Amino acid sequence: HPKVKKSFIxxxxxxDMLVPEFNKNxxxxxxDDYTEEVMTKHVSGRLKVAPEHTSDPVLKLMRKPSFSYFHKFKERFDKINIKNKLNLQLIP
Structure with a gap:
């Protein structure tokens, strides 16, 4: 809609889908471009992510990706945050 200036997540x-080690295709x-666009245009201050648990054995039972992907995403998030001087927070 033309009157909508921003929409926030x-x-x-x-x-995990934004980490190349997981999303190999x-x-x-x-x-990185998509993550940067999300961070600069669709996050108002805090970006919530969905790690269901921090224990890899529990995540495996749940058929979820390893918690290590959260750490990899956080590294990318921090780089983009610093590059664009955004001061955003990542909330697990």
Whole structure:
């Protein structure tokens, strides 16, 4: 809609899909570009991500990706945050 200036993510995102080590079919540059666009245009201050647990054995039972992907995403998040001087927070 033309009157909408910004739309924000309120419920969270799948961080593992934005990590090239997990999403092997995606182009890492495109993942970075997409993450940067989300952070600069669709996050109001805090970005919620959805790690269901921090224990890899529990995540495996749940058929969820390893918590290590959260750490990899956080590294990318921090780089983009510093580059764009955003001062955003990542909330697990």
């Amino acid at each position: 309120g419920s969270g995102i799948r961080h 995606a182009d890492p540059k495109e993942l």
